Amino acid sequence: MNMMAYEFDDHLLIVDCGIMFPDAELLGVDIVIPDLNYVRENRDRVRAIVLTHGHEDHIGGLPYLLEEVSAPVYGTPFTLALARSKLVEHDLAESADLREMRPHEPFEVGPFRVEFIHLTHSIIDSGGLALTTPLGTVIHTGDFKFDPTPTDQHVSDLHTLADYGRNGVLALFADSTNVERPGLTPSERAVSQRLTQIMTEAKGRVLISCFATSMHRLQIVADLAYRHGRKVCFVGRSMFQNSEIAMQMGRLHVPPGLLVPPQDLRKLPPHQVAIVISGSQGEPMSAMARVAVSGHRWVSVEPGDEVVLSARVIPGNEKAIFRMLDHLYRRGAHVHYDDGSQPPVHVSGHGSAEELKLMLNLVRPKYFVPIHGEYRQLWRHLEMAKELAAVSQETFLLGSGDVLEFDEVEEIILKERRHISADGIVIPILAINEHTGILETQPEIVSRGFVPLDEAPELVESARQVILRTIEKSNLEEVGDWGVIKEKIRTALRKHFNEETGKRPMILPVVLEV
Ligand SMILES: [Zn+2]
């Protein structure tokens, strides 16, 4: 899944290291991690790993990466907290060098100046990166949407994006997930409306299943439960762990006395219970899947209970999810899932077409590379950028493992100047009859900073012979195409001068039309 290496000179900076959960086609495979061969071969050059946010497809592979390289890991506080609990499981937490980064506090990694830019997403503490090098700034968006009313009031930092855009951005690498969706992605607030409706009308238990990293949703449910006189229970290992982390960090606010442990649930009447439970993708061993088949120790579903699947149906998981929903219907539950009804039980964390356009228009990069999407989505994002004319130079559609290199134009000019100052410049001047392709006079040869030609008549004569032979051996078409004949003369003279003098002057043939 997501992992990118940015390099400058001898310095390599890695952005994200995610895992992917395999679909049914990959039998017997538990997780898919990025191909780490390149990193392994270049481990001495890795200066830092920077995490954009705490989703599995961005940090899940971190333990495997840290087994190969030792470099500091930068992340926002919540992202690092999730990463840390992952490293604990792999016994790597002690050795890992985790460093907090915050918005508006740029830091240096070798030649990179890294600035974290807060952007809204379905997880808190998420954002993009501005990587400034002597060659220019690259903006890497991470996953984002422009939610004007996030539950934590922490809106996207459009100002910083615009500032970078105004100062000139070399390249933009942007999330393409929802490029096919027109308009704007609804705010997290939309989910709050629907959950309010459900909670207000509910007679029995309310069970809400979402990703264990969706602190926005956990907060919404905790607030609603408090208002409706229900106790809250976080069920499932990841749900319990992540909510604990978020509460300790002050990022999830639950009034004292609101939380109950799972073993106390049976003591409460159903209308006083709100459960947030993991397993929204129908994973067979997850808490929600076990509840659906009455296989959970503490939690059960009875007729009249409300069950909400507040998550996207990830393609490939449809069968498992709908089988689970069927079991819940059999138990008499009212089931709510992402079936297009409004207000939604789930909103995407990724920006739709208009938000992607806004990103392009704010950043207005020289070069653009769509990332994070299937091929068709990258393609459509590329088309969008071309239509907007927001990209001044070029767009690139890259696949996994592809390499994109930006050269420094200034560097080339300096190289040429160095070249001229060391070996000089030679200008052969030819007068060619454009109708016959025949040289009208002997070629003239002028030089600066090369061997003084006045003192080397044999060299001038031999160079003339080289030019004459080159023209003789070329056909009329070639002689008529000055670009071609100039290049042939340049190549032949370069070889000749190098053999005769050991120097490699810059050769600039001039053809006069007569
Ligand atoms: Zn994400």
Ligand SMILES: [Zn+2]
């Ligand atoms: Zn992602």
